[in-house]
Amino acid sequence: MPERDLQYLSDLAAQLRVDSVRSSAAAKSGHPTSSMSAADLMAVLFTCHLHYDFARPENPANDHLIFSKGHASPLLYSLYKAAGAITDEELLSFRKQGSPLEGHPTPRLPWVDVATGSLGQGLPVGVGIALAARLERLPYRVWVLCGDGELAEGSIWEAAEHAGDAGLANLTLIVDVNRLGQRGPTRHGWDTGAYARRFGAFGWHTIEIDGHDPGQIDFALSDARNTRRRPTVILAKTRKGEGVLEVENREGAHGKALKDPVTAIGELGGPRDLTVDVHRPEPGAEPYRFGAGALSLPEYAVGERVATRTAYGEALAAVGAARGDVVALDGEVADSTKTEEFATAFPERFFEMYIAEQQLVAAAIGLQVRGWIPYAATFAAFLTRAHDFIRMAAVSRASIRLVGSHAGVSIGEDGPSQMGLEDLAMMRAVHGSTVLYPCDANQAAALTAAMAGLDGVSYLRTTRGETPVIYPPGEHFSVGGSRVLRQSPADRATVVTAGVTVHEALAAADELAAQGVAIGVIDLYSVKPVDAAALAEAATTTGNLITVEDHRPEGGLGDAVLDAVSELGPRVVKLAVRDLPGSATPGQQLANARIDRHAIAEAVKRLL
Incomplete structure (x- = not known):
């Protein structure tokens, strides 16, 4: 590389350090030292190797850059300024209320793909983007900047193994090995060889360099771009706080604005106003898309017994036939979740992620x-x-569809390690999420199709065992809705339930009716958002609500109902799984948990 270019890159890196110091000083907080260590790495990447059109962030041929070490956001924003994407005034709004330049990057900025800051996430997400390039048959690259401290995260090694096994040559991980974490030295310090041996064992091409030498950085990035059939990791030895005596390679400076930013900026040579003309991708690239057709969901006869997990698998295959943009991922349980139906029909759009849920x-x-x-x-x-x-994913404003099978004690003999008993609470707590829990096959199929059009994180809970089909084929189930299955003017209580316990509630209603006690039954298949209007009507007409769920009492369907009706003042009794289950048949499990038809009938009698 010519001396002139080396000098420009060194000056640009110094500018990035200065702007990282300036923006953190303006905010009186931030992570300037973590930004300063990686400045040379990013200066060379932006100048020589990144292909990105900042005027068209939606350009399908753009490379993708993920700052997995999201706390180095001052560096990322300084790069955006150098590329002309933001102004100096905007840079100095860092961390201020209303500014899109948040403490850790989020997609409020159009050039940010995903929110980062929870360490260990950038590389796994990068694997997903690199896999997408294969589907789209496009040559864009995925660059991930990672800190050495986050290599302690297990999710990094889930990603490393998958990328190595899949031969994702379009994925390059740049590790800023600056030796210092938040409270002190990292596990391996500057021993880049220790990291190289680990990545090499997973089939990666490894390169160890001086992360402050532009020539070595340029060579490594070029080598990564030219490597075939395997991903590349560049292990760059750097110094945290590079260029400023006060903080360079010193403990205790992490996550703090510099005490004397004026002196630090002077040490770095003062402010500069260099710009980077980032290479734009070749024009005319269009992602490959698969064909689409009419949606023809599976249909199940009323009275037939079908597991909702089976209906999910068959419906997903139908949705895949109707929409060429649908893909399916499995955690090595496709035969149990029934995702294998999609895998058989559309193998190119199916991704086996093995037992690596992160x-x-x-x-x-x-x-x-x-x-x-x-x-x-x-x-x-x-x-x-x-x-x-x-x-x-919610912070990223990502739209993903998650499906959890084998929910609740009703799975039977496998025991508590396999029972999803906390999932409704977990998913309800996610910002902007949708939580759906069908009770029969036609409902499960309809909701599977509806999920394709949902924004945000959506979750479908399915049941292992077969349940009776109670809804006719073709019935519509809106998100946020419910179904009133039993109702009369004589109702003295209303049972609100979803999933497997809907059938127990209906049996309890029949048992009570034979004894002269009338109750209503609501199938609250949309646990979030709930049908507040239907719940309010039941709360005001009967005054007594009994919620029944194959889930823990904390945070699930019962609490969703309470949230909706608490101001109306009805009596609410929650039936849920309160004890620790063992092995037993599904019927015994429901009885032991006191959520079966007999327990529901007894609860109604006690309430009245």
Whole structure:
């Protein structure tokens, strides 16, 4: 590389450090030292290797850059300023109320794909975007900047194994090995060889460099672009707080604005006004899209016994035939979740993520960045492993569809380790989420199709065992709705339920009717948002509500009902799984948990 270019890159890196110091000083907070260590790396990437049209962030040929170390946002925003995407005035609004330049990046900025800051997420999401490039048959690259501290996260190694096994040559991880974490040294310090051995074991091409040498950085990035059939990791030895004596390679400076920013800026050579003309991608690129047709959902006869998980699998295959942008992901349980129906029909759009639930959800997030409609399924209990990715999906404004099968004690003999008993609470707590819990096959099929058009994080809870079909084929179920299955002027209480316990509630209503006690039954299949109007009517007409759910009492359907009617003052009794189950048949499990038909009837009698 010519001396002139090396000098420009060094000056640009110094400018990025200065602007990181300035923006953090204006905010009186931030992570300037974590930004300063990676400035040379990003200066070379933006100047020489990134292909991105900042005027058209929606350009399908754009590369993708993910700051997995999202706390280095001052560096990212300084890069945006150098590229002409934001002004200096906007840069200095960093962390201020109303500014899109938040403490950690979010898609409020059009050039940010996903929210980061919860460490260990950028690489797994990058895997999803890299997989999308194969579907689209486009040559864009995915660049991920990661800190050495976050390599302690298990999600990084889920991603490393998947990327290596899939041979994602369009994925490059740049690790800023600055040796210092938040409270002190990282596990391996500057031993880049330790990291190289680990990534190499997963099939990655590894490069170890001086992260402050523009020539070495340029060579490494070029090597990554030319590597075939495997991903590349660039392990760059750097110094945290590079260029400023006060903080360079010193502990205790993490996450703090510099005490003396004026002196620091002087040490760095003062403010500059360099610009970067980032290479634009070649024009005319269009992503490949699969064909679409008419939607023809499976139909089930009333009275037939079909598991809702079976209906989900068959309906997903139907949705895939109707929409070429639908993809499916599995956590190595496709035969149980019935996602195998989609895999058989559309193998190119099916992604086996194996037993790696964090990578499962992250890949779905990455695929939706590129406009795909992902459905990701596993056992409801196992989605708890990925909760941090789910909540960050909401921060990212991501639209993903999650499906949890084998929910509740009704799975039977497998026991509590396999029972999703906390999933409704977990998913209800996610910002902007939709939570659906069908009770029969036709309802499950209809809701599976409806999810394709939902924004945000949506969740479908399915049941392992077969349940009676009670709704005719073709019936519409709106998100936020419910179904009144029993109602009369003589009702003395209303049972509100969803999923497997709908059938128990109907049996209890018949049992009580034979004894001269009339009750209403509401199928609250939309747990979030709930049908507040229907609940309010039941609360004011009968004054007594009994909620029944195959779930813990905390945070599930019962609490959703209470939230909706608490100001109306009805009596509310919650039947839920309160004890720790063991192994037993599904019927025994429901009885032991006191959520079966007999327990419901007894609860009504006690209430009255």
